[in-house]
């Protein structure tokens with residue numbers, strides 16, 4: 001099967017009360033770990049590349065890695081998505097490069113400018129059979145070189161969503177309800193909270209419309225512990241509780257973005273292997289452990305959080 005868009009995936013997910021996992025890819029082992037888990041569990045999947053990933057791996061390598069995954073698993077529905085496209089040019093480059101979905105993230109701009117650039121991306125992408133995700137509201141956290149402090153983050157205003165979707169023609173909308181990027185999402189000692197009231201109000205205003213949640217890593221403490229026991233220093237890393245993501249997946253949230261958890265699993269695998277086998281110097285020895293951790297984490301997300309297993 002060639003790469004697919006997210007249109008059918010999201011429709012089935014919406015109707016079926018589950019969500020599709022959107023996992024960030026940066027190298028071969030991460031692509032393999034994600035795709036092996038998805039194929040074994042018969043789960044559709046979004047593989048997404050940030051501009052940082054494109055800079056690191058070079059866009060054509062990423063596309064070829066995903067093409068190789070499709071060749072290996074021709075039965076698996078895979079969408080290739082640009083994560084956090086900053087402007088029209090990067091979205092256009094990805095459309096031209098074979099991506100089937102792009103995100104234009106102009107959420108830091110004033111509303112009318114966000115509408116304007118999103119509309120321009122939608123016109124170009126739709127003319128090429130590619131779907132578009134946009135964002136309203138601003139998540140806190142670190143992505144790429146952009147750091148948004150908690151004070152500068154803002155929840156999505158449900159009053160804005162109908163006008164935004166109507167004026168732009170966008171296919172899905174990322175909203176800010178209290179998740180954030182990175183491994184430090186909530187202050188230690190505080191109770192993690194998401195604004196499900198905002199989500200409910202958005203859904204009331206946009207019936208049957210797919211919603212996206214960014215910043216949805218749960219920061220599994222078993223991997224944080226392995227990292228810290230093997231020379232790492234991740235203090236107070238806290239993620240979104242899985243039961244909150246399960247609740248979101250049952251609603252209009254059709255795409256849940258996960259990157260940091262894969263990074264944690266990958267790093268834990270390498271650090272542990274280095275401690276246990278200081279004699280190793282073949283990258284395959286430790287990268288295979290890292291890849292297996294990615295696979296285990298994705299399998300857990302699919303079955304225990306997203307509910308997308310068997311939905312191929």
Ligand code: G3H
Nearest residue numbers: 050052053143144181259
């Ligand atoms: O949303 C951000 C993702 O975690 C991507 O992170 O820009 O460092 O690749 P990155």
Ligand code: 13P
Nearest residue numbers: 182214215216217259260
């Ligand atoms: P995490 O940092 O929570 O994994 O979020 C990833 C993300 O939103 C990618 O767009």
Ligand code: ZN
Nearest residue numbers: 181214215257
């Ligand atoms: Zn994101």
